[in-house]
Amino acid sequence: MISISANLNIMIKAAEKASKSVIRDFGEVEKLQVSKKGPYDFVTKTDKYVEKVLIEELSKIKKNYSFITEETGIIKNKDKENIWIIDPIDGTTNFLHGIPHFAICIALQHKNEIVSGLIFDPIKDEMFFAEKDKGAFLNNQRLRVSKKNSIDECLFSSNHEGVKFSNLNMRYGGCAALDLAYVASGRLDGFFHNNINLWDVAAGEILVKEAGGVVNDIHKFDVDKIDIRASSAAINDKMMENLVNF
Secondary structure (H helix, E strand, C coil), X not given: CCCCCHHHHHHHHHHHHHHHHHHHHHHHHXXXXXXXXXXXXXXXXXXXXXXXXXXXXXXXXXXXXXXXXXXXXXXXXXXXXXXXXXXXEXXXXXXXXXXXXXXXXXXXXXXXXXXXXXXXXXXXXXXXXXXXXXXXXXXXXXXXXXXXXXXXXXXXXXXXXXXXXXXXXXXXXXXXXXXXXXXXXXXXXXXXXXXXXXXXXXXXXXXXXXXXXXECCHHHCCCCCEEEEEEECCCHHHHHHHEECC
């Protein structure tokens, strides 16, 4: 039986509650693809509604914690050392096009360090979570990063902008949070991305670290201009050698 903190328990319950509307609305997106108006406004409403549910649920127990969120921005409450970091739907473009690859993300930052992280893929029913010094898990199974050390056998993910690389096997999944969760679980070997937002990578950062991987210091960047490099420890040096101008 895994021992989880009260804070992580709140995060799991909040994500599960918010996911009900996400799953329901995702079922409607396909119908909207062929309508004249299109699904964009509908998805924006889903994003905002999910964020509202997450803020309400997290605030029920921890009334004074502050927030950094994708939609609302910074919410300063009495406790400024404990901050919930929320992305209601990471992978919105996938959601918008009816592609079932997106996630709800919640992280807790304490004194400028991520101490808990959760990435929930509601369509595949995969709940990735981690806490500082307690390991990383997928649906209660312990996670470990890949042990591959030949770069030719590795698979990496990124976005199309900002990072030049050579000779890497690449995938572009369109959901940074799940890319990081997949690095933590060994499905991917590394992830790199420039100018990304804190709420896209906060939960994934602790997942990769707690699964035995390596992540650069994301806290030295502005919250909306983070350059992240994450991988297994076995392949980190080789990945970095293949990235140009970092």
